[in-house]
Amino acid sequence: MDNWRGWDKISYQSDLDPRFAEEIASIPGGDKLFACIQCGTCSGMCPLSSYMDVTPRQIIAMIRAGFKGDVLSSYTTWLCASCYTCSVECPKQIKITDIMYAAKRLAIREGVYPKKFPIPVLASEFFSAVEKNGRSSEGRLIMKFVMKTNPLNMFKQAGLGLKLFRTGRFSIKRESVERVGELNSMMKFLEMEHMIKKASDAVGVKEDHK
Amino acid sequence: MKYLYYPGCSLKSTGRAYEESALAVTEALGMRMDELEDWNCCGATNYMSISELKSFALSGRNLSLANRQANNTESVSLVAPCAACYLGLTKAKRYIEEYPEIRSKVDGALNAAGLEYRDHVRVRHLLDVLVNDFDQRSITERVKVKLAGMKVACYYGCQIVRPYSEFDDQHNPTSMERLFKSLGMDVVDWPLKTRCCGGTLTGTVSEVGQRLSYILLREATRRGANVIVTACPLCQFNLECYQSEMSKRFNDSVHIPVTYFTQLMGLALGIPRKKLGLHRLFVPIPDGVESPAAGGAHVLA
Numbered sequence A: 001m002d003n004w005r006g007w008d009k010i011s012y013q014s015d016l017d018p019r020f021a022e023e024i025a026s027i028p029g030g031d032k033l034f035a036c037i038q039c040g041t042c043s044g045m046c047p048l049s050s051y052m053d054v055t056p057r058q059i060i061a062m063i064r065a066g067f068k069g070d071v072l073s074s075y076t077t078w079l080c081a082s083c084y085t086c087s088v089e090c091p092k093q094i095k096i097t098d099i100m101y102a103a104k105r106l107a108i109r110e111g112v113y114p115k116k117f118p119i120p121v122l123a124s125e126f127f128s129a130v131e132k133n134g135r136s137s138e139g140r141l142i143m144k145f146v147m148k149t150n151p152l153n154m155f156k157q158a159g160l161g162l163k164l165f166r167t168g169r170f171s172i173k174r175e176s177v178e179r180v181g182e183l184n185s186m187m188k189f190l191e192m193e194h195m196i197k198k199a200s201d202a203v204g205v206k207e208d209h210k
Numbered sequence B: 001m002k003y004l005y006y007p008g009c010s011l012k013s014t015g016r017a018y019e020e021s022a023l024a025v026t027e028a029l030g031m032r033m034d035e036l037e038d039w040n041c042c043g044a045t046n047y048m049s050i051s052e053l054k055s056f057a058l059s060g061r062n063l064s065l066a067n068r069q070a071n072n073t074e075s076v077s078l079v080a081p082c083a084a085c086y087l088g089l090t091k092a093k094r095y096i097e098e099y100p101e102i103r104s105k106v107d108g109a110l111n112a113a114g115l116e117y118r119d120h121v122r123v124r125h126l127l128d129v130l131v132n133d134f135d136q137r138s139i140t141e142r143v144k145v146k147l148a149g150m151k152v153a154c155y156y157g158c159q160i161v162r163p164y165s166e167f168d169d170q171h172n173p174t175s176m177e178r179l180f181k182s183l184g185m186d187v188v189d190w191p192l193k194t195r196c197c198g199g200t201l202t203g204t205v206s207e208v209g210q211r212l213s214y215i216l217l218r219e220a221t222r223r224g225a226n227v228i229v230t231a232c233p234l235c236q237f238n239l240e241c242y243q244s245e246m247s248k249r250f251n252d253s254v255h256i257p258v259t260y261f262t263q264l265m266g267l268a269l270g271i272p273r274k275k276l277g278l279h280r281l282f283v284p285i286p287d288g289v290e291s292p293a294a295g296g297a298h299v300l301a
């Protein structure tokens, strides 16, 4: 019984965030999550669920109930390999994979993802390279990733790196599109749109609290 | 039908042999497929974890460039050999066309860059094109080499069939099996052909990711396969490049060649190994498996 700490799992109403479900449901087609019948098909079919701290079915229930902190800091969303098995098999056509993505984005935005966990680090490195150059340079990405998460792994992975190098499959060349300007204009436009939306949302929130 | 080739980032580095063999095979079949000029990243999995809208806009740029390069012709296919690119582009196309709010933002972004989105560009996976746009009998007639004793396990992975199964059955796809039978090879039946290989987890959380890949390799071998073919650079990388690490990790000896489907296909069509990038494999296809085919009709029988 020494390790039994069942009470740790208990949350109180006051810990819940009633806006969380709406926030997640706002993605395209996201409101279907309210139709979940908790059948567990998603968890049963998910090839990663045995490794997760919270199963996909539980994630859906927790989102609906407003367990924002627990969902965003769980390993589940990061272990999701986006294989889309759950989304295809769900009897209610809930886009569970998209919901996992939405939770990942929110966790990064709010800085609450598991900090040392390598997956968000890879995602961020990939994003910033593509944002800048329009393409990902796999070799550079792998090196940056190893440096940021576990530099000692550099030695462990040296064998693999060497083999890739020998077979001509590893390059540290920086890949890029030619017309970077086009991408910059696109991204700037979307950021402006986003800022305008955030500003108007903020005004909306204040009015709600009056 | 005009075809444009969308390589994506992997086919220019770790997946170079996929590009080499895809181009060699399409050339041998007389199919013209120019590279999409100034293409950018498809905005796949990792990008999607940060910004969905930006990911759709990135795909939007590729689709709009394809339309421009095809001079606005109605029938143009953007062909992606990478499963993740195929899904990234397909998903973006669907969301842009289904959701007006997304459409207006992507349009806005593209217009800001002097580009324009047009609906008619089709996104196709290379496997779809090779199996459905070509008469399989004409492929059989082109077989020059018989690959003796090759027992092929066809691995589809996730993103070709899920969530959209545009050209094959979602639960039991058979495109590759049909193709390899036309090429005169034996295929093995195995139920794990659409089970996840672990994606990027093989490198990030190796204990979990590599286990997923290992399960696939073990099952394919148990079913009598002596080569696995894939249609995705990440699947190929996972199933091939971690084999020695897996052998240690799971105390087993894992050793089976894993090729792109275009590599094994090219070999049967008599394309030299080097041109197919077969020298880039960690686990090689054994020498001497090739023998001259005694004519297409014989192979068919």
Ligand code: SF4
Pocket: A035, A036, A037, A038, A039, A040, A041, A042, A043, A056, A057, A060, A089, A090, A091, A092, A093, A094, A096
């Ligand atoms: S499969 Fe769908 S309905 Fe069933 S528990 Fe999962 S999300 Fe809910």
Ligand code: SF4
Pocket: A042, A045, A046, A047, A048, A049, A056, A079, A080, A081, A082, A083, A084, A085, A086, A087, A096, A097, A100
């Ligand atoms: S998409 Fe993610 S949650 Fe769904 S089955 Fe696959 S790994 Fe599991």
